[in-house]
Amino acid sequence: MRMAELAMGVVMGVFSLYLMWKSTELPIGWIPGEGPGGGAWSFWLSTGMLLCCIAIVIRWAKRMTPQSRSTEVYMDSRGLKLFLLNAGALTAMIGLFHIIGAYGAIPAFLIFYLRFMGGHSWRLTGTFAAVTPVVTFLFFEIALQKTLPKGFTDPWFEPIFAFFY
Amino acid sequence: MDILPLLLNGFAIAFEPLNLALIIGGCAIGLFIGAMPGLGSVNGVAILLPMTFLVPPTGAIIFLGAIYYGAMYGGAISSIMLGIPGASTAVATTFDGRPMAIKGEADKALIAAATASFVGGSVGVVLFTLFAPPLADVALTFGAPEIFALMLMAFATFIGLGTDDIPKTIFSIFIGLVFGAVGLDIISGEPRLIFGDIPGFYHGINFLVLAIGIYGIGEMLWTIEISKGNAMMSKATISVPRILNTLVELTRTWRTMLMGSFLGYFVGILPAAGATPGSLMAYGVAKTFAKDPETYGKGNIKGVVAPEAANNAASTGAMLPMLTLGIPGSPTTAILLGGMVIWGLEPGPMVFTDHPDFVWGFIASLYVANLFALLINIAFIPAFIAVLKMPFTILAPIIFVLCIVGGFVPTLDMHDVWLMLIFGIVGYFMRKLDYPMAPAVLAIVLGPLAEPALRQSLLISGGSFAIFFTRPYAGVIMAIAIALFVLPLIKIALDKYRRPKDG
Structure with a gap:
């Protein structure tokens, strides 16, 4: 279970990075007269996802969650x-x-x-x-x-x- | 305007034999459609709208209104019995309705859902009758900043509850919002997040794909694992003493019912909001202010009562701007509005004076439909309970088939079915690690509403976020949202402060 917690955090972190990169296919900055670019919403949300994944990994390292302390197998x-x-x-x-x-x-x-x-x-x-x-x-x-x-x-x-x- | 004589005249119209038959038929059809995973009131009203050309306009809208009501009741049935929300409006009912069914309290959950729906519908229709014009005026003052603030508050309720892991909860919200952004950019019209250039992503990710994936396939995989494939779905019985005990227990939830009803009604009348955010917010508020928030999500009857009262009140509230101002409050009312135009009626304030029989006949029919939906729903509870007594190895494949067909029907695209399978499997893996899934479903529903509201607000303010704090309604809602965001941090700080002292 402990390794699964880390693996999920890392995989989702990588997925967040992919989403950030994918979002930049549209402008992510401010466009005068149009407001935020089409990719801004998804880019910043993906950045938020990445930060959450970093927090999940840090909490895993500090054994702060039940899963990060668990010795059970993830799936028998x-x-x-x-x-x-x-x-x-x-x-x-x-x-x-x-x-x-x-x-x-x-x-x-x-x-x-x-x-x-x-x-x-x-x-x-x-x-x-x-x-x-x-x-x-x-x-x-x-x-x-x-x-x-x-x-x-x-x-x-x-x-x-x-x-x- | 003297309401009472007009309402009594409306009742005379609603009780005409044809209209009464349309109400009963509409409630029964709506109940069945609402109970089907993947089909909700919007599907039922859209599909059956052409059939209404056979009857006069008043009968037509009475029939569609009854389907709408029936479907709102029916959505709770699959949420409770199968763990699959019949429609987005019943997502919140799954949170506690499903655990109650697993505990063998399916009858209790169904009666609670039906009773709360009745109370919500009744409060909604009374408010509709009495306070239509002033409430419509308040809702109309809501612009993009207020709508975005409202969405933010809906997300904040999930974080503010504090029982789930906070980074995982926020991650779940963000990923739901990102999935809601897949498709075409609403302003530039350019493709966005089209993974692997697969054409199926151009129409976006339907919330039902995520909801059925997680609450249908993921739920079944989870149940199969924990039961090792041997267990019955759950044990459930129904008897007169159990019904009476449940009704007695429900009297203790009157505050939650009324809170859900009023909140749901108000959110329902907001254009572009509707019953889904209304029910989710009612659930969040009920949990936030509960003395026992830790029991929510584990089968607390108030977790069923709050969203069910709210979604029925909201469905009535959504009709208010439709009828008085010609602005639909939900997708279903948008179709009803289209029907009115086809029948040669122009929705708006003038319809009250130009076609009083139509308006008041419809309003009175809502009272009648609400009562019949309750009676039909309760009459069918033994049949729903019988479904639970089937061996799990029979029920599981039937549910899987329902999920697959239900996931295909909204868009008629096999791409969505594959996506649903992926969401189901990934959701199952994440659930094993305590990632909360409900916020993701909420986010994919609200994302397409929240993004344009944010972009419009920022465009109005020239990029300044102060717009969310300088407008009175938006400011108050944002203050509540921020308080909910900060609440877990305060709890953590207090725990840390107390722990050394206790030690």
Whole structure:
């Protein structure tokens, strides 16, 4: 935990420096007749972020925060495994949105999560995997007319939309 | 103007069968839309506005007003049940509503939210009826310096609370403000902070992307880790004795409810402010002046009551400048204003004399909608509780799916979904190190309002910050903000002074 506190402070400090540099793409000083330049707001806020990171590192060095005094591990092996499984499954689902669309990715994610991670029966898994995309489609696409990504399955939906409209 | 006969005539209009049906239908639809992560009153009103062409203008605005009210109630449901704010107006409700649900007090939190919403809405609509013109005049005197001072006070409340690590809190505010600045510079129109020249950054970072990332994905990853993937979401039951006990407990929060209602109403009538800063400020004020500030964020019922009373009062307050002056107080009222123009009504002071049936029918409908929103909300609480009893391994993937779809819907851009995932993961890592996330969400919402206010103020003053102290309203608000900023330093100094003495 102690090393994670330092690492986060340093990483965010570097990110603040990047934001400061990125902000200078627009003027950061006073422009007569226009007021502060377009980059001033984000530049000075990023500077503030950097100062906070310096304060966080100083407090870490002086062991002033509970995390900087902690001897616990930041993430144990069980926690890491759960994090990787969940974050990985989410990443895969979002990636699949681009390829097979929402109505392929959502059932795939639900089958993986409910059956293989949750250990639920095929009946329950199948019910959720079938009902969730249908409810999502009816609510978002038909009622609210918000189109979700469909990937290569897009042409398959034309008869369904023709039925509703 | 004699208000009572006009209001009674308004009630006669509101209770016409068609209008009553529109109120009940609007409240139910609004409640459902508000409870959906990623969808709020603004989505509901915008999407259903075209449907109102089927009814007369009075029925149309009554329907949209009922959706607005229903959505304000509904926003609290996903904040409490899923830990995902349904809309920015319900962000503050997550702070204590979610811990209450995790502790098995979801029913209590939902009843508190519904009751506070009712009180806030009632106070708001009574103030709307009685004091519309003078309050609108006060709000209209607010210029850019006053608006910026108000924003600064909202941030100062987070720092002044003193329970979170101060450098981490300030960092969280700054990073939220920087993310709020991504997109196009409001004055020059030039691209700003377009990371890696990715086109998705040109439309800025929607606050919902950060909010759902942190409070949806990050929250779920956190819950999965602490429960080792085995726990139920939380235990919750509802029964008549529990409801009665909660109502008794709520009578002890009347001061917080009224504070939230009045504060929310006043902030709501300020153009460009609205229910989100109103609810966050009410939460901050409730915590600052509480005898037990350390219990906030851990499931204090007043942490639910204050923002919920405020956001409903603010939603009513936001209609005041819209109806009397033609200036919307919130994005939702901006759409309502557009609807009025489409219906052939010109918003402004003249609408009160030219179309009294329309105005007073609408005002009376707000009283009725407020009551129906409460009844529908409470009637559905057992259904919301049933959701909590589902095994965690069923609820978690459903919430993840809701987060992903909810993050996509506002902008219909997959870029935002990826960004939401990144925010969720980074937010989870930061949360493990006690970085407070709420200030970042507040900042990304208020940033796009605070920056133009600051730049306009400095332009007016020729670059002098004295403008924030020489104007009466701005000066008072700045003095409060500075006091809140300095408060933690005073606490630290006092602690240091006392410690050697105690030792």
